[in-house]
Amino acid sequence: MIEFVNVHYYYKENSSLILNNISFTINKGEFIGIVGRNGSGKSTLARMFNGILIPSKGKVLVDGLDTRKAEDLIKIRRKVGLLLPNPDNQIVSSVVEEDVAFGLENLGIKPEEIRLQVDEALKLVEMEEFKKHPPYLLSGGQKQRVALAGILALKPDYLVLDEPTSMIEPEGRKLITGLLKQINSELGVALIWITHDLEEIIEADRILVVANGKVKEYKKPKELLGKADIWKEAGIEPLAITQFMQNLKQYGIDFKPEEFTVQEMVDFLCRLK
Amino acid sequence: MVKNIGLGQYIPGNSILHRLDPRSKVIGTVILVVGTFTSAYPVETGIFLGTVLILGALSQVGIRYYFDSLKPLLYLILITAFFQVLLAEEELGQRFDAALNLGLRLFIIIFSMQVLMGTTSPLSLTSGMEKMLSPLKRIKFPVHELIMIMTISLRFIPLYIEDWERIKKAQMSRGINFEEKSIIKRLKNYISVLIPLLRISFQRAVDLATAMESRCYQGEGERSHLNVLKFTPYDFMYIGIIGGVWLITIWL
Ligand SMILES: Nc1ncnc2c1ncn2[C@@H]1O[C@H](COP(=O)(O)OP(=O)(O)OP(=O)(O)O)[C@@H](O)[C@H]1O
Ligand SMILES: [Mg+2]
Numbered sequence: 001m002i003e004f005v006n007v008h009y010y011y012k013e014n015s016s017l018i019l020n021n022i023s024f025t026i027n028k029g030e031f032i033g034i035v036g037r038n039g040s041g042k043s044t045l046a047r048m049f050n051g052i053l054i055p056s057k058g059k060v061l062v063d064g065l066d067t068r069k070a071e072d073l074i075k076i077r078r079k080v081g082l083l084l085p086n087p088d089n090q091i092v093s094s095v096v097e098e099d100v101a102f103g104l105e106n107l108g109i110k111p112e113e114i115r116l117q118v119d120e121a122l123k124l125v126e127m128e129e130f131k132k133h134p135p136y137l138l139s140g141g142q143k144q145r146v147a148l149a150g151i152l153a154l155k156p157d158y159l160v161l162d163e164p165t166s167m168i169e170p171e172g173r174k175l176i177t178g179l180l181k182q183i184n185s186e187l188g189v190a191l192i193w194i195t196h197d198l199e200e201i202i203e204a205d206r207i208l209v210v211a212n213g214k215v216k217e218y219k220k221p222k223e224l225l226g227k228a229d230i231w232k233e234a235g236i237e238p239l240a241i242t243q244f245m246q247n248l249k250q251y252g253i254d255f256k257p258e259e260f261t262v263q264e265m266v267d268f269l270c271r272l273k
Numbered sequence: 274m275v276k277n278i279g280l281g282q283y284i285p286g287n288s289i290l291h292r293l294d295p296r297s298k299v300i301g302t303v304i305l306v307v308g309t310f311t312s313a314y315p316v317e318t319g320i321f322l323g324t325v326l327i328l329g330a331l332s333q334v335g336i337r338y339y340f341d342s343l344k345p346l347l348y349l350i351l352i353t354a355f356f357q358v359l360l361a362e363e364e365l366g367q368r369f370d371a372a373l374n375l376g377l378r379l380f381i382i383i384f385s386m387q388v389l390m391g392t393t394s395p396l397s398l399t400s401g402m403e404k405m406l407s408p409l410k411r412i413k414f415p416v417h418e419l420i421m422i423m424t425i426s427l428r429f430i431p432l433y434i435e436d437w438e439r440i441k442k443a444q445m446s447r448g449i450n451f452e453e454k455s456i457i458k459r460l461k462n463y464i465s466v467l468i469p470l471l472r473i474s475f476q477r478a479v480d481l482a483t484a485m486e487s488r489c490y491q492g493e494g495e496r497s498h499l500n501v502l503k504f505t506p507y508d509f510m511y512i513g514i515i516g517g518v519w520l521i522t523i524w525l
Binding site for chain 2 (some may be wrong): 047050052074077078081084086088089091092093094095097098101102103104105106107108109110111114115135136147151154155164220262
């Protein structure tokens with residue numbers, strides 16, 4: 001369980017609060033979406049889960065460990081992985097497998113053990129055939145999967161994803177999105193997924209909307225598709241399918257219930273045939 | 274094209290030399306360089322020449338590799354030799370000898386470095402260096418930090434070159450001319466590339482630090498390595514043979 005308890009954050013003393021007294025909890029295995037406008041503080045929030053940033057006031061507890069205690073940080077970071085938007089900025093080594101090994105090497109783990117974990121992580125992200133490659137010869141999506149493998153090699157319980165596909169070419173996105181969901185459903189790793197793309201987190205258990213220094217909690221995004229005000233506050237485009245149905249409404253064609261995902265719409269239309 | 278600019282033109286392969294431990298190759302190269310410097314012309318120098326040529330053949334990276342990367346240096350060797358011939362005060366015959374002597378030594382030294390760089394990946398070269406320099410840790414020399422800087426530079430130099438080209442293209446499409454006649458103007462235009470480059474580099478550095486810390490990096494500490502360097506009998510043979518050549522030239 002990760003607990004944010006009355007967390008405040010400002011970058012500089014006397015400057016305005018980016019996060020203003022927020023509290024929430026995230027359980028093991030959950031899939032949480034985090035949304036909010038540009039500059040609302042999502043990335044700042046992301047960096048507090050594993051103690052890269054420490055609350056200016058309040059505290060963050062990871063399975064009971066306090067991120068303010070420097071001697072617990074390594075334990076915390078083994079539990080909480082953090083994936084950033086740009087894969088190029090996260091890969092340390094000029095050979096794929098060496099990069100995936102980086103975290104394990106930092107922990108002083110035995111070479112044979114590292115080898116096993118590296119191979120396993122690369123297999124998980126479907127990159128095992130590239131293990132001897134230099135990262136600069138890979139596509140953006142492949143590089144992001146290498147970065148992900150480097151985190152998975154540490155066997156985290158929670159994965160914080162700061163817009164993991166925002167800098168990836170469209171063709172590479174689907175694979176990463178699918179892999180992440182699989183890691184959640186099959187390995188039980190909790191996902192804390194920041195995005196501007198509603199489609200990515202449509203299956204989330206809950207969403208957190210970051211706005212004006214506060215965090216609001218909502219239930220399943222799928223049940224909120226018709227609630228335009230929430231998505232407006234989150235700075236998120238409604239799904240094309242929602243817009244489509246709202247436009248149909250103007251012509252007197254009204255689906256009930258109003259909330260559909262693309263797949264449900266497809267199923268629905270096929271049944272009409 | 275940009276992608277080929279790595280440090281040290283490593284040519285992947287599976288020759289005997291590729292499979293040697295990077296440390297023995299570094300030691301071998303040092304012996305060759307020192308030996309060549311102190312060798313007497315022409316017999317001893319000739320022995321070293323023969324040795325590096327054999328190594329070149331064993332490396333299996335192809336004559337083109339040596340030729341291409343030696344070409345610019347050949348000019349240097351020729352010019353140096355030329356001045357030696359022109360300006361020295363001895364008889365013409367002796368001058369030629371001296372020029373050839375110098376040119377040959379330079380050639381051997383550069384060639385032996387080429388063998389090292391061509392058969393050793395930059396990464397394995399760095400880890401070899403780390404191991405070899407590790408005794409210096411006792412006198413508080415920051416070996417680990419130095420090697421980490423080298424590793425990260427190897428990774429990021431191609432990125433910076435890409436960034437540079439990308440920004441330059443973007444600025445060109447905005448009408449900035451990088452072939453301006455006036456040097457001052459041209460410099461000014463290059464500043465329009467440099468500033469965004471610095472901003473991007475700063476972001477990269479901040480992100481990299483975050484990513485490294487998130488993966489439990491804590492400075493030196495008790496780090497281990499995925500690929501452990503190990504001397505094999507071939508390594509001892511390699512050092513033995515090159516050391517042997519050196520001893521023979523000393524004895525001659
Ligand atoms: N290192 C920093 N120093 C000072 N202010 C910062 C720093 N990083 C971010 N900020 C400010 O904090 C606020 C929140 O930034 P943050 O990056 O957390 O937003 P975000 O929600 O991730 O935005 P985006 O959707 O654009 O990624 C912004 O106003 C930003 O300018
Ligand atoms: Mg952000």
